[in-house]
Amino acid sequence: MVPKTPIGRRLFSWMDERFQIVPFVEFMKHKSVPSHRGTILYYTGGVALFLFLVQVLTGILLVFYYRADENAAFESIRYIMTKVEFGWLVRSIHSWSANLMVFFVLVHMFSNYFTRAYQKPRELTWLTGFVLLTLTMGFGFTGYLLPWNELAFFATKVGTDIMGVVPVVGDLAKMVLRGGEDVTGATLSRFFAIHIAILPALFGILLGLHLLFVQLQGMHEPEAVAGLNPEKKKLIAFFPNFLLRDTLVWLLVFNVLLFLAVFFPWELGEKADPFASAPAGIRPEWYFLFMFQTLKLIPAHVIFIEGELLGITLFGLAGLVWALLPFWAIKDGTGKGRHVMTLIGVLAVVFFVGMTLFGYLA
Amino acid sequence: MGLNRRQFVNVLLGGGILGALGSLLYPVFSYLRPPKGSEANVQSVKAGLASEFPNNSGQIVKFGRKPVILIRSETGEFHALSATCTHLECIVQYRPELKQIWCACHNGLYDITGRNISGPPPRPLTEYSVDIVSDEIHITKPAELS
Numbered sequence: 154m155v156p157k158t159p160i161g162r163r164l165f166s167w168m169d170e171r172f173q174i175v176p177f178v179e180f181m182k183h184k185s186v187p188s189h190r191g192t193i194l195y196y197t198g199g200v201a202l203f204l205f206l207v208q209v210l211t212g213i214l215l216v217f218y219y220r221a222d223e224n225a226a227f228e229s230i231r232y233i234m235t236k237v238e239f240g241w242l243v244r245s246i247h248s249w250s251a252n253l254m255v256f257f258v259l260v261h262m263f264s265n266y267f268t269r270a271y272q273k274p275r276e277l278t279w280l281t282g283f284v285l286l287t288l289t290m291g292f293g294f295t296g297y298l299l300p301w302n303e304l305a306f307f308a309t310k311v312g313t314d315i316m317g318v319v320p321v322v323g324d325l326a327k328m329v330l331r332g333g334e335d336v337t338g339a340t341l342s343r344f345f346a347i348h349i350a351i352l353p354a355l356f357g358i359l360l361g362l363h364l365l366f367v368q369l370q371g372m373h374e375p376e377a378v379a380g381l382n383p384e385k386k387k388l389i390a391f392f393p394n395f396l397l398r399d400t401l402v403w404l405l406v407f408n409v410l411l412f413l414a415v416f417f418p419w420e421l422g423e424k425a426d427p428f429a430s431a432p433a434g435i436r437p438e439w440y441f442l443f444m445f446q447t448l449k450l451i452p453a454h455v456i457f458i459e460g461e462l463l464g465i466t467l468f469g470l471a472g473l474v475w476a477l478l479p480f481w482a483i484k485d486g487t488g489k490g491r492h493v494m495t496l497i498g499v500l501a502v503v504f505f506v507g508m509t510l511f512g513y514l515a
Numbered sequence: 516m517g518l519n520r521r522q523f524v525n526v527l528l529g530g531g532i533l534g535a536l537g538s539l540l541y542p543v544f545s546y547l548r549p550p551k552g553s554e555a556n557v558q559s560v561k562a563g564l565a566s567e568f569p570n571n572s573g574q575i576v577k578f579g580r581k582p583v584i585l586i587r588s589e590t591g592e593f594h595a596l597s598a599t600c601t602h603l604e605c606i607v608q609y610r611p612e613l614k615q616i617w618c619a620c621h622n623g624l625y626d627i628t629g630r631n632i633s634g635p636p637p638r639p640l641t642e643y644s645v646d647i648v649s650d651e652i653h654i655t656k657p658a659e660l661s
Contacts (some may be wrong), residue, residue, distance in 0.1 A: 311603040311620055325548070333549045335580065428575050428582050430598070430608030431619040447604075449621045453637040460635050461602065 184391035198262035204254035211247040221345035223338030226301035226426040248419035268371035276479035281363040295348040306425035443508035562652040573609025595643035596629040
């Protein structure tokens with residue numbers, strides 16, 4: 154991998170003299186990815202990363218025109234979509250790529266669940282991945298309000314009110330997040346700050362750690378492959394073979410993204426009016442719909458607990474249990490334990506997909 | 516309490532670091548907590564003419580910074596209620612065909628006196644008093660909210 158041209162060679166040795174890059178080059182040379190039936194799942198994380206990069210780039214472009222003010226936010230997005238050259242495309246890509254990113258992060262998570270990639274020694278990779286998922290949803294939640302439209306206004310009212318239900322710190326958290334008692338322009342400013350400063354900083358750190366862990370430990374091999382004789386294992390060199398395949402998948406995803414953005418441009422909706430009734434058919438983004446629908450079904454009071462408190466507590470506990478999966482999962486790789494873990498995963502997927510569909514159809 | 520010199524210095528250093536962190540974080544958290552708004556304490560608002568308000572209809576009225584729903588029943592009585600759903604704070608609306616108040620967010624229903632009758636709302640809507648003074652509708656905040 155040492156450059157072949159004289160200038161390249163000189164640059165390489167200049168760098169190596171200062172930063173000792175030869176061991177890194179050697180590491181990259183020997184890095185390989187297992188090749189088996191499930192190799193396709195290895196691309197899901199990369200696709201999520203690609204979509205995150207698209208988010209960063211389009212987000213930076215949007216910030217040039219966006220104004221985080223309750224009297225100007227909606228108008229500034231309308232201006233981007235109608236007056237700025239390619240503004241409609243940039244905004245549409247940003248919205249579509251946000252949704253696709255959540256989708257791929259979820260696919261990535263469940264593929265790692267079902268292939269048991271969270272097991273020792275990858276506990277922290279799972280944990281950082283889980284935090285990245287919550288940050289991704291945080292991006293979605295805060296970004297949803299920024300156009301200051303009717304749907305976003307009520308979704309934010311509901312979402313932040315849910316936070317207020319949390320015992321002890323809930324009220325304070327709600328006030329801090331809203332910037333006051335109600336969802337107002339102050340909320341918009343805060344959500345903007347969270348969306349473009351706090352979340353990217355946290356996401357960057359967590360993503361760095363997540364990728365570092367993957368590099369240090371290599372790709373996870375499913376049990377059937379890990380048990381094979383080393384001679385029988387098929388490997389793909391990471392550089393350049395796997396990287397080129399990754400690039401191809403990224404290009405395919407980019408094409409799908411452009412197709413969606415061009416032919417199904419993201420709508421802006423109606424401007425939020427804090428003194429208008431919530432419109433019929435109101436619902437949050439699809440990835441929050443399963444929670445929204447569940448909250449709808451829980452009655453006002455269950456025994457002596459308020460329904461919403463019960464719902465939030467159950468979701469909070471379920472999230473915690475899911476995050477700590479590597480520490481409680483049944484390790485028995487062949488027997489009943491394996492089936493129990495698969496069943497739990499299937500139930501989680503069925504609940505998520507079922508409640509989401511129910512939310513759309515109800 | 517036999518602290519040797521090293522432990523003593525460690526406690527001093529640790530305490531110092533904690534104190535420094537606290538003195539840094541306290542202003543940050545205080546900064547993030549929004550100041551108590553100098554909210555004008557609205558006690559009463561006028562909401563138009565009673566003669567122009569049709570029976571079996573409702574509308575949202577601004578009561579300071581809070582939304583209030585004013586409803587005129589089929590028989591002509593007025594009811595004013597907080598328009599903020601007691602479930603998750605969406606703004607409710609009057610459904611003439613049901614003769615009930617409905618929250619679109621989670622399908623909560625209240626009767627026209629604000630009593631929660633179905634769906635997730637845990638409490639009734641707060642009732643405001645309505646007076647008609649020479650055909651003008653006056654909505655007044657209940658004593659417990661003043």
